[in-house]
Amino acid sequence: MSKSIFPDFLINEFARGRCVLFLGAGISATAMSDDGQHPPDWSTFISGAIKLISVKKIQKEARRYLKVGSNTLALQSIINASSRADYLQYVEKHFNNPKYKPSDVHTTIEELGAKIVITTNFDSIFDNYCRSIASQGFKVITYDNESLPDALRSDASLIIKAHGTIDNPQNMIFSKADYHKAKKDYGRFYEILKAIFITNTILFLGCGMADPDLLEILEEVKITASQEKPHYLLTTSGQSETQRKDLLDSYNVETLIYGHRHTDLLPNLIELKELVFERRRILGIH
Structure with missing residues (x-):
């Protein structure tokens, strides 16, 4: 053993x-x-949330942050440059989904x-x-x-x-x-x-x-x-x-x-x- x-x-x-x-x-x-689906990991969650940003330049900036592992800066870019209502709706969809079982x-x-x-x-x-x-x-x-x-x-x-x-x-x-x-x-x-x-x-x-x-x-x-x-x-x-x-x-x-x-x-x-x-x-x- x-x-x-x-x-x-x-x-x-x-x-x-x-x-x-x-x-x-x-x-x-x-x-x-x-x-058979799993909750998204942080990388997947952030990658999807980047699409909420309407300005292409800021989208690219957020993707660069995500690529080098700066998740907090990527999230900050998303929060700053997207509709708060759309963002909270996106959050609700991913973190309040009753279909996921322990x-x-x-x-x-x-x-x-x-x-x-x-x-x-x-x-x-x-x-x-x-x-x-x-x-x-x-x-x-x-x-x-x-x-x-x-x-x-x-x-x-x-x-x-x-x-x-x-x-x-x-x-x-x-x-x-x-x-x-x-x-x-x-x-x-x-x-x-x-x-x-x-x-x-x-x-x-x-x-x-x-x-x-x-x-x-x-x-x-x-x-x-x-x-x-x-x-x-x-x-x-x-x-x-x-x-x-x-x-x-x-x-x-x-x-x-x-x-x-x-x-x-x-x-x-x-x-x-x-x-x-x-x-x-x-x-x-x-």
Whole structure:
């Protein structure tokens, strides 16, 4: 049997309830409709939204941003140069589509039993699944909700929507301008988020780790907290050694490679769940 990719420290943190999951767009992309369609990834979403721009010059500019991976600038170009009504209609179509059903990845993530799940995803695929099967309290809290401190101290499991939700599209965070406004208006949320990062081990799933807002928080946490205990990113082998070293050196995030294909994620999550359950049994934690 091959050696597990999961460090003993991470398994122990999970078993003792000190691990927070951070879900990115890659997790939503595992959902599927009855006709075999998946939600669009960010690149596909932005590429389609560029068509909302009527000025060809700005369209080309947005495509250049997208090509080099500057998603926030591409989105800013779209928001600046398109009809807000058309853009919100496009957002609603892609992030509020009830045809997408949760995948085995979603169900396994829920079974891991993390008390806190943070996500930058706007859709409600995972939220609705958790609500549908929860045997006890389950809360979904957005960055603009002042009740987060009380929710953290309750017995309820939490999903924290760090960029907002499709249920309130006006407050969804897409661009740098949106982020700066949110940080100004809801500064306490970002202080609480930072505190969660400092006092817990974070496991990133389905994250490209290119979000400047997330990297800013990680950088601040690295300066503040101990470097002996890293956070973890579960990802494919697509990252270079230089990228992995930069994540560790700059943001204290250790990379765990689960395989060459995205389909390799599920068996690794199932393995993690089994390891965590076994550790809880040994520790007498229920």
